[in-house]
Amino acid sequence: MNHVLLTGASGRLGREIFAAGQNKSFSVHALTRTELVKIGEVINRTAKSNPEKTIIIDVTLPEGTEALIAGLESAGVQEKISALVIGSTGHSTEQLKKISDIGKKIPVILSSNFSRGVYLFEEILNAKTSTGATVADLARTLGFDLSLWESHHTLKKDAPSGTARTLAAAAAIDSERIASTRVGAVVGEHTLFMSQESEELRITHIAHARKLFAEGALDLCDRIFKTPLAAGTYNMSEALRVLLKG
Template identity: 30%
Template sequence: MARIGIAGIGGRMGKLLAEEIAAAGAALAGGTARGDDPAVLFAASDVVIDFTHAHAAPVHAAAAVAAGTPLVLGSSGLSDAEEAAVRDAASHVAIVYAANFSPGVNLMLAIAERMAASLPGADYDAEIVEMHHRQKVDAPSGTAVALGRAVAAGRGEALRMESGRDGHTGPRQTGTVGFAALRGGQVVGEHTLLFAAGSEHIALTHRSFDRRVYATGAVRAALWVVGKPPGLYGMKDVLGM
């Protein structure tokens, strides 16, 4: 029976994760609250799930390396330096890092990449609109950025973001991916990818109605990553896509 630890066990996601660990027949190894030493949790766990804050990601990645314990990381809004720290840690221990643990969102990412490969940026403008609850602190969302990266990958180029439009911005740039972030109420998560050409529009939308879908996916990733060799994995690996 796998022993799964939870960083930030007292939070909203932490409580859902604890319930999903029990539902999956795994053992809850324990959890941390703000100020706790993560080394103790990692030493007692076969795998740790982290949905806390972006700034904690390098600390937890280092703890994973020190204990040799795999990490499932779902924090969003990581800086380039924080992502680099996670990638470096993944050369020593298995890490599943995903912007979103919903199976539906990950299928959407795969479809977005294939659509972008067939809809060139010279003819189709790509726009991403996302909405989340009013407490979310980062924008655009990690899932929105992942969608933008999927579009760029499909087109075989680096992501060029066009966001925060305000005032006299001039015409839209060709080949960029536009982002718009909406915040309000208690929306769990909504993402729409729009390809807009002069003769047609194609929209791809995903809506989350319950945060539990993220917890279920993260526990699935945790059970999958136990025993895997060092490396940086994603939900595509977990889902066999």
């Protein structure tokens, strides 16, 4: 049986991933703090007793990701895992470099959002129209003004969200054209506005429940188990583009 080792299982997303992973064709094991300190021993033991594929999902804080990478490298076991999936955000330049460095040895998927719907949203923006231009570029050619609005719960610290920045980049929207709202318990909502004086087109993604992010992360792991990725650092969309081609 293939294995997913989960770090950050006590957090909101970690709990959702662990719960959703109990009925999968692979096992999901929540790593304890003691096991994280001895991550090399855990990887070696897992590889010895069950010589199948192992993926690590890390949904801790940036400092936790940094410590995990250091532990993998000091134990020399990084190449025994099929992929490292990182769901934490807010990494420093130095931390991102460490993620990039380990990505030269193994596949690393760094994503602020594991939603498959957001992936489709980004694909829509990147899709080539019959004119050969992307949807966003064609909208501008037709005289539409593009902007982005996102809303999340009041506990979310970063604004704009990582997802909003990703979608804005796909549509070549400047950061000052992104509006953010923090209210109530909103899981996540992102809307792209393509506006003219007399008409407006909107594309919206609404996250109804946090479990969709857990389902997306586990679906990603399932696809990696079936179609191995080459070493490199990917975002969610880049990884899925490779995996969906099979």
